[in-house]
Amino acid sequence: MAAAVHIATDAASGLTFPVRDDECLLVGMRRAGNGPKGCHGGGCGVCKVQVSEGGYEIFKRMSRAQISEAEQAAGIVLACCVRPSSDITYRLF
Numbered sequence: 142m143a144a145a146v147h148i149a150t151d152a153a154s155g156l157t158f159p160v161r162d163d164e165c166l167l168v169g170m171r172r173a174g175n176g177p178k179g180c181h182g183g184g185c186g187v188c189k190v191q192v193s194e195g196g197y198e199i200f201k202r203m204s205r206a207q208i209s210e211a212e213q214a215a216g217i218v219l220a221c222c223v224r225p226s227s228d229i230t231y232r233l234f
């Protein structure tokens with residue numbers, strides 16, 4: 142089955158771009174020329190975003206040094222560790 146494509150919106154710039162549901166949000170951000178260059182491993186924290194709308198799956202462990210439990214509960218995640226499950230709106234820290 143082909144991957145679904147969702148639309149991601151950068152709340153700060155209004156830029157929208159597609160992200161497949163089998164790739165992380167950061168890959169879509171970088172393809173759109175709108176994402177930081179980082180470790181892609183959940184450790185460096187440069188891809189920290191707050192999701193304000195939409196769903197996502199956390200598929201990779203996020204370092205607690207970068208994302209606390211309270212932040213995670215507030216929708217703050219690492220873009221390299223989440224895959225969108227719907228259209229999604231986020232703000233990069």
Ligand code: FES
Binds near residue numbers: 189
């Ligand atoms: S790129 Fe390093 S934590 Fe996401």
